Each structure stands twice: as C-alpha cells, then as structure tokens.
Amino acid sequence: MKAARLYGPRDLRIEEVPVPEVAGDQVLVQMHSVGICGTDLLVYRGDLQVRPGTILGHECAGVVATTGLDVRRHRHGDRVFVEASWGCGDCAYCRRGLILHCAQKAALGRTADGAFAEYVVVPERVVHSIAENVSFDDAQASSTIGSAIRALGHVRPTIADTAAVVGSGHAGLILMQLLRLSGPQWVAMVGTREKRLELAMELGADLVVDARAGNPVEKILQATGGLGVDLVGEAAATGSSLDLSMQIATCGGTVLVFGIYEHSVEGFRAPDLYGKEIRLIGSKGGFGAFGATSQLLSCGVLKIEPLISHILPLEGVVEGFRLMDEKAPDALRIVIHPGQ
Ligand SMILES: [Zn+2]
C-alpha cells in the first residue's frame, strides 16, 4: 500500500509499504478521509518527536477491511471512524478512566503508524460506527468533535450563559457550533481571518470580531452590556488569545482552554483568577465522548464539510502539509482521500 512516512522535520515521503497484519483484537481499516490537524503539523515540523519512518495521521474515517479473530463488534464493510489514541488499560490512570494520561498511551501517527495510508490497523475498542447518512469527510473530524463534546462536559453551559470562542480555525469553528447547540443564548467568535469569520457567521455565530481590527475586548464588552461573557472557549493556543480570553470573561466566568499549548505563556493574567474569580479549565482529547460524536454526526446538525478547504489524494499529502505549514490564506481543513 502507499503511505506517507516522516523521516525528519518536513521530510515527508510517499512510499510503498506492506499492508499491516491484523492480530487478535485488531481491525484493519481502509482509509477514505483523513484530516491534517494541528498536532500532525507539530510532528511534521519536528516539535513533537517520532521515530523516523513513522506514518503520520490520526483523524480519520473509512471502512473495516479485515478483523482479527477476537473482534466481536465490527465486521468487514462497517463504516467507521477511529479514536486517535488508546491507553494500556492497566495503569493507575487507565483504571481511573483517564486513559489520555497513560504513560504507555499509543497514539496513531506518533507512537503507532498512522492514517495517511491506504490502510491502518488499530484495536477494535477505538473503532466507532457511523450511520449511512454520515459522510467520511464529516467523520474525519470526529477527534475534534469528541474533544469538544468532552470539553463542554467539563463546563456544562446553559441557556442563561453567553459565550465566545477565541480562534476561528477548524477546532474553534466546531467548538462554536457545539456551543450554539448546547444552550448559550448568545455566542461570539473572535478570529483573525476574514474568510473564517464570515464562515463563523454562516455557521451560527451571533457576532464575529476581528482580533486585529480596533479593540476586540471593547467590542465584546459593548455587546454584553459591559459584563463580558460567561464562557470563553480558547481555541487558538497563543499567549495573546489566552490573554484576550481572560479579558472578555465576565467576573465569575469560565475560560475553557481548548487550544493545545506547547509552551508556557508569558504575561499570564494570574491576578484575574482571584480578582475576577475566573475559572480556568483544561481538557485533553475526547475519551468517553465518541459514542455521542457518532450520534451527533448522524443528526446532521453539525456542519463539517463547509470547513474543508482542500481535498487531496494521498500523493497530495506533502502539498497539504506545506500549505498548512506556510499558513496558506485559503487553507482551513485539508483532507486527504487515500482511496483515490
Ligand atoms: Zn488531531
């Protein structure tokens, strides 16, 4: 089969490799749609280390091709998406249900060969069925959707709340839509790219604010009667986005950190934790939320395909990473179709 292997920073090559063997509790999934996510980009740049020759990619959907002898729930032909990581099942964290903190955690496209390939092999327990009406392009976003569902479970927004999302990338646009569906009466989107802000408006944002134009904090305060919002979803993972989030949160409000920070943040507004009684909440991954992800996708209320800016064949994955790496203005979600 063809697969995209990383040999060093920005050294991604399409190669011919053997189709992986399937052991007892594993399934082989033929890849139909695989998204390039921010974490993939960190690996591609060498900010997250992987063994040279690792096949990248972890946000994926496809069809079950082969099953191991111990597989019970899935069979050949099932349409599925795949959870990107899994715990050892036996350590103290795994036994507490915190598998994402497992020291022996396997991660697709990092410690295990990933999804920018014609086939990927994974344990059955991380494979989730999707309904007939759900496209593979919708289902490739399941990692982000599951992570957003789990994150919102930590904060449980209600109709009494106002909310804002800071960061209008793929994750931010999904988080914004989920907030729109979860209860808050009013949801704003703060971003830096005009096209994405227009898209946020189309996807249901009540107000969009360009963080580069004028005073974004002032605009949010004005729109909320000077109070700020009850819940801020921080989805840009920059020091300035966290700073902005702390400023637009109301006293007693919550900042949900959904962006993935690689470094410490300088100038963090620690005094606001006391002074404004801000609740600062982190969330990692979507473990436990993927059943809900399947159901939500089948309802069709979440719009994923408008977020896809490029669809490329497997040979295009090198180009796809280059576009992401260079922050090409029109690139939002780049999706690879290995089957083409
Ligand atoms: Zn990801």
Ligand SMILES: [Zn+2]
């Ligand atoms: Zn474990």
